[in-house]
Amino acid sequence: MILMVNCSLKVKDSNTQYFLERLKNSLDTCEIISLRDVFKTGLDEFVKKLEMADALVIGAPLYVDGLPAQAVKLLEMLLEEYKGKFSNLPVYVVSNLGFYEASQIKPLLDIVRNWCARMGCVYGGGLAVGAGPMISTLRNTVIDKMLNKDVEKGIRKLAKTIAKRESMENYYTKTMIPRAVYLKAAHMKFNQSLKG
Numbered sequence: 001m002i003l004m005v006n007c008s009l010k011v012k013d014s015n016t017q018y019f020l021e022r023l024k025n026s027l028d029t030c031e032i033i034s035l036r037d038v039f040k041t042g043l044d045e046f047v048k049k050l051e052m053a054d055a056l057v058i059g060a061p062l063y064v065d066g067l068p069a070q071a072v073k074l075l076e077m078l079l080e081e082y083k084g085k086f087s088n089l090p091v092y093v094v095s096n097l098g099f100y101e102a103s104q105i106k107p108l109l110d111i112v113r114n115w116c117a118r119m120g121c122v123y124g125g126g127l128a129v130g131a132g133p134m135i136s137t138l139r140n141t142v143i144d145k146m147l148n149k150d151v152e153k154g155i156r157k158l159a160k161t162i163a164k165r166e167s168m169e170n171y172y173t174k175t176m177i178p179r180a181v182y183l184k185a186a187h188m189k190f191n192q193s194l195k196g
């Protein structure tokens with residue numbers, strides 16, 4: 001069983017959830033849980049699930065150029081109480097961000113990689129998706145296919161790697177529209193939201 005944890009704190013319309021579900025559709029037995037629920041039910045319940053899992057996928061949006069604080073908290077608690085317990089467990093990451101460049105997700109992936117080294121887990125690689133909210137919001141529209149060209153490639157590559165419990169280099173998606181167009185659209189949306 002592959003355990004996926006969505007570390008977004010959004011109650012609905014989580015972009016991370018969207019990318020995790022797409023990955024789940026390419027794999028066999030997976031369970032997606034939310035970090036909010038992990039904190040509600042407690043660490044022991046989470047550890048029980050992790051004991052049954054043969055891979056862990058951390059789904060996390062980029063928050064202030066890093067991992068959301070609540071996800072850091074979970075990793076710290078696991079390190080404090082269970083260091084060495086999950087040795088050889090492969091850990092993967094699916095992350096997205098609001099900015100155009102997926103490369104800005106590198107520090108988040110490094111945090112998880114370093115945590116794996118300290119925990120004794122195996123860092124299996126990450127998928128970093130640029131312009132995540134746009135890709136998630138425009139799903140099933142006429143430009144969905146174009147926007148998703150490289151994301152789909154990344155999801156397939158990660159799914160293949162997870163299925164074999166192997167490791168891969170981090171995959172940073174290319175955003176399939178020109179940067180200037182993305183910035184213009186993002187500013188228009190931002191100005192609209194300010195007007196309420």
Ligand SMILES: Cc1cc2nc3c(=O)[nH]c(=O)nc-3n(C[C@H](O)[C@H](O)[C@H](O)COP(=O)(O)O)c2cc1C
Pocket residue numbers: 008009010013014015016017061062063064065066096097098099100104132133
């Ligand atoms: C508190 C907070 C901090 C964020 N920081 C960044 C950031 O540093 N860089 C960025 O590109 N996007 C940032 N974002 C945007 C999110 O990464 C983006 O909207 C993502 O799709 C959210 O995923 P979710 O819907 O699963 O929560 C931030 C969003 C929030 C709420």
